[in-house]
Amino acid sequence: MGYIELEVLNNSASELALGIDLGTTNSLAAVWRDGRPSVLHAEARSALVPSVIYFPKDGPPLVGREARDQAVVDPRNTIFSIKRFMGRGLKDVGPELASLPYKASETERGLIQLEVRGKKYSPQELSALILMRVKNIAYAALGGQEVTRAVITVPAYFDDTQRQATRDAARLAGIDVLRIVNEPTAASLAYGLDQRGQGNVAVYDLGGGTFDVSILSIEDGVFRVLATAGDTHLGGDDFDQRLAEIARTELRAKVGPQTIEDPGFQQGVRLAAEKCKIELSHQPEAEMHLVVPELRLNWRRRVTREEFDRITADLVNRSIDACRQALSDSRLARQQIDEVVLVGGSSRIPAVRARVEEFFGRKPHTELNPEEVVALGAAVQAHILVGGKRDMLLMDVTPLSLGLETMGGAVSKVIQRNSTIPCHATEGFTTYADNQTGMDFNIVQGERELARDCRSLGTFQLRGIPPLPAGMARIAVRFHIDADGLLTVSAKEESTGASAHIEVKPMHGLTDGEVEAMLKASFDHARDDFESRRIADLRIEIGTMVHATEKHLNAAHAGLDRESYLDLTEAVAKAKNAAETSDPVALQKTRDELERATLPLASLLMNNVAQKALMGKSLNDV
Amino acid sequence: MSRCPQCATELETPVGCVACGRLLALDADVTPFAILGWVPTDEIDARELHKRLLRFSRLTHPDYFAAASPEVRALAESNSARLNEARDILADDARRADWFVRNLGGPDENDERQMPKEFLLEVLEWNEVLEEAQAAGPNAATTAHLDELEQELRAQRAETIDSIRARLTPLPARGASSLRDIRRDLNAVRYLDRALGDIEAQRLSRPAVR
Numbered sequence: 140m141g142y143i144e145l146e147v148l149n150n151s152a153s154e155l156a157l158g159i160d161l162g163t164t165n166s167l168a169a170v171w172r173d174g175r176p177s178v179l180h181a182e183a184r185s186a187l188v189p190s191v192i193y194f195p196k197d198g199p200p201l202v203g204r205e206a207r208d209q210a211v212v213d214p215r216n217t218i219f220s221i222k223r224f225m226g227r228g229l230k231d232v233g234p235e236l237a238s239l240p241y242k243a244s245e246t247e248r249g250l251i252q253l254e255v256r257g258k259k260y261s262p263q264e265l266s267a268l269i270l271m272r273v274k275n276i277a278y279a280a281l282g283g284q285e286v287t288r289a290v291i292t293v294p295a296y297f298d299d300t301q302r303q304a305t306r307d308a309a310r311l312a313g314i315d316v317l318r319i320v321n322e323p324t325a326a327s328l329a330y331g332l333d334q335r336g337q338g339n340v341a342v343y344d345l346g347g348g349t350f351d352v353s354i355l356s357i358e359d360g361v362f363r364v365l366a367t368a369g370d371t372h373l374g375g376d377d378f379d380q381r382l383a384e385i386a387r388t389e390l391r392a393k394v395g396p397q398t399i400e401d402p403g404f405q406q407g408v409r410l411a412a413e414k415c416k417i418e419l420s421h422q423p424e425a426e427m428h429l430v431v432p433e434l435r436l437n438w439r440r441r442v443t444r445e446e447f448d449r450i451t452a453d454l455v456n457r458s459i460d461a462c463r464q465a466l467s468d469s470r471l472a473r474q475q476i477d478e479v480v481l482v483g484g485s486s487r488i489p490a491v492r493a494r495v496e497e498f499f500g501r502k503p504h505t506e507l508n509p510e511e512v513v514a515l516g517a518a519v520q521a522h523i524l525v526g527g528k529r530d531m532l533l534m535d536v537t538p539l540s541l542g543l544e545t546m547g548g549a550v551s552k553v554i555q556r557n558s559t560i561p562c563h564a565t566e567g568f569t570t571y572a573d574n575q576t577g578m579d580f581n582i583v584q585g586e587r588e589l590a591r592d593c594r595s596l597g598t599f600q601l602r603g604i605p606p607l608p609a610g611m612a613r614i615a616v617r618f619h620i621d622a623d624g625l626l627t628v629s630a631k632e633e634s635t636g637a638s639a640h641i642e643v644k645p646m647h648g649l650t651d652g653e654v655e656a657m658l659k660a661s662f663d664h665a666r667d668d669f670e671s672r673r674i675a676d677l678r679i680e681i682g683t684m685v686h687a688t689e690k691h692l693n694a695a696h697a698g699l700d701r702e703s704y705l706d707l708t709e710a711v712a713k714a715k716n717a718a719e720t721s722d723p724v725a726l727q728k729t730r731d732e733l734e735r736a737t738l739p740l741a742s743l744l745m746n747n748v749a750q751k752a753l754m755g756k757s758l759n760d761v
Numbered sequence: 762m763s764r765c766p767q768c769a770t771e772l773e774t775p776v777g778c779v780a781c782g783r784l785l786a787l788d789a790d791v792t793p794f795a796i797l798g799w800v801p802t803d804e805i806d807a808r809e810l811h812k813r814l815l816r817f818s819r820l821t822h823p824d825y826f827a828a829a830s831p832e833v834r835a836l837a838e839s840n841s842a843r844l845n846e847a848r849d850i851l852a853d854d855a856r857r858a859d860w861f862v863r864n865l866g867g868p869d870e871n872d873e874r875q876m877p878k879e880f881l882l883e884v885l886e887w888n889e890v891l892e893e894a895q896a897a898g899p900n901a902a903t904t905a906h907l908d909e910l911e912q913e914l915r916a917q918r919a920e921t922i923d924s925i926r927a928r929l930t931p932l933p934a935r936g937a938s939s940l941r942d943i944r945r946d947l948n949a950v951r952y953l954d955r956a957l958g959d960i961e962a963q964r965l966s967r968p969a970v971r
Contacts, residue, residue, distance in 0.1 A: 317827050361815050467961060524827040532822055558849065561823060563842040621838050622823040
């Protein structure tokens with residue numbers, strides 16, 4: 140009985156799988172535990188890992204909060220919003236690049252490479268660094284249990300190249316991807332909307348860098364995405380930019396045009412704008428505040444919610460236009476939408492909430508943290524996939540039509556958008572010259588009539604067609620979009636039964652060979668990386684311990700016996716010196732020594748806290 | 762109906778066995794109707810069709826085979842694709858009619874290109890309205906014109922579909938001459954759908970599609 144076996148396996152720890160939200164601004168992981176999904180975080184910190192990578196002068200790259208803190212200090216070596224570059228070419232991201240402080244180039248197949256400290260990195264490699272960080276946090280949060288299988292989410296609007304790039308990034312991070320799931324679908328799973336017998340759900344997801352809206356139908360536990368629309372270039376970053384624009388305009392006279400263009404200054408402005416935006420979600424007015432000591436600049440600018448709403452109205456309108464499009468594609472009327480789910484940090488903006496509620500005529504769900512809801516849903520899906528449970532099924536559609544470029548640059552559609560996946564289609568071709576043995580094709584994705592207005596997913600070459608008179612060969616080319624929304628192409632010559640050979644060269648992507656080579660290189664470096672990582676971690680830990688101890692030195696002086704106090708100050712002094720060393724063994728020893736020396740202080744502080752807590756209470760209360 | 766090779770239960774669908782969960786390899790020539798266990802007819806009960814799609818998807822969706830062997834996964838992928846395709850054909854009036862015309866030996870869209878002159882004149886008229894609306898940009902008058910045209914086109918589409926469905930009930934004999942008329946109607950539907958798409962694109966005052 141297969142089912143019993145599955146249930147047994149399901150209870151074993153090795154059957155855990157992560158749900159990972161690989162976001163433009165933040166990433167995080169969640170896992171199914173004790174009958175529900177929960178996010179994984181390192182100690183008491185927020186589960187959100189900023190999707191930011193910092194390359195220090197020596198040592199391995201930092202990812203997350205530590206990296207984000209470097210943005211103002213060293214913007215040229217800090218990578219933000221890498222998701223925007225996934226599966227894209229330079230042409231696609233030109234406007235963003237202009238506002239970002241790094242150098243970028245492109246390989247001949249259109250794969251973007253960002254140059255940091257003289258080394259080139261593909262978006263796949265950079266995203267892999269973020270995924271590794273998320274995986275490590277999960278490892279720690281699960282008490283040292285390694286989980287390598289995961290469901291990873293992508294915006295519903297991601298095309299094939301972008302999905303493929305995400306899959307490759309995961310492979311580079313040593314993650315076995317069980318499934319790529321659309322973010323809005325995951326969000327509905329998190330809200331348990333599958334529990335409703337029947338209904339339609341609109342998911343409005345305004346994240347840091349991407350926006351999408353999906354209309355889903357739920358029936359007997361089955362999710363179908365009826366339609367998706369969106370804008371891969373609309374998100375919280377754009378709202379920040381509007382405020383930053385005000386700051387730049389008003390500061391130009393004060394600091395001069397040269398400073399305005401300085402990358403460090405720009406990052407400072409960006410962060411001030413973001414902070415102001417977040418505050419405006421809770422209060423009717425807030426301040427942009429920028430302090431640059433070197434410039435003797437202490438600049439404040441009051442922003443009312445009304446002004447903010449005015450300068451961002453077109454952004455909100457664009458998102459509502461997409462809602463209208465999705466609704467129209469779904470062939471539903473507004474009254475037929477039963478639930479509205481908000482996703483993404485920017486969905487906290489009051490004007491956004493108001494407009495969404497007004498458009499769909501329903502109060503949206505906001506019970507879960509909109510920044511965690513996608514990861515939670517991914518964990519639900521991961522649980523279904525490893526558990527083999529059949530009480531729920533997620534049916535998805537392909538967001539964009541798939542076609543081939545024909546003579547004259549037109550597009551012949553092979554698979555229509557919003558087709559339920561997995562799906563397939565077969566196109567027939569014939570030769571136009573005698574004894575022709577090869578043909579070239581350009582695969583495009585998009586809705587426009589001309590190939591040049593659509594996205595090229597790549598070219599493929601058909602080889603090994605048997606030599607026949609012109610028009611006699613019958614080549615059937617089969618396109619299959621799998622449950623992850625990824626395309627595979629195969630071909631056969633039908634009159635002779637010869638299977639023609641197909642080689643697809645992905646645009647903006649990595650070939651299998653390239654992924655293999657990168658994996659091999661990272662194994663070769665894994666030892667070095669591990670050492671460097673350990674050194675960096677130990678240094679940070681020692682730094683934190685020293686800082687915490689120094690804060691309580693007065694208390695230690697007053698409350699500890701002389702010997703313990705001297706022991707403690709000596710250990711702190713030693714630790715400060717040792718932070719310069721790069722010997723992991725010596726660092727570990729220093730850390731252990733410091734921990735030992737701080738034990739008396741720790742128990743003293745605990746007692747103080749306990750005493751305070753007990754003060755003024757009768758024994759009966761305790 | 763044949764029986765499951767594993768548990769001998771009578772099969773509801775050739776993609777697999779609902780009783781024991783066994784996936785089955787599908788021959789290339791199994792029809793969309795057979796996949797959904799449906800007798801070929803133009804009478805489609807949408808609710809029943811949906812019910813069967815869900816029931817059979819629970820049998821063959823690749824999500825349930827995440828940990829299976831590559832061969833079984835490939836079979837789940839391909840059976841799901843065939844199932845979805847079959848549902849799409851049965852659910853859509855135009856696609857279903859297209860399937861009948863092809864499989865009853867009727868002309869395909871390239872064999873029957875001639876459209877009546879009156880129809881082509883109508884197409885020219887729609888295009889004029891669309892071009893004027895495009896030139897004028899979004900305003901109240903344009904919206905009214907587009908609404909009016911859309912209503913007209915939708916009514917005409919519904920009428921054409923009714924005409925097709927009438928010719929398909931009962932199903933015509935193989936090679937019947939009415940198949941050529943159905944093909945002509947289907948070509949008209951393609952013109953109508955293209956114009957309706959253009960209206961939708963204009964109404965959202967954005968390029969045709971992203």
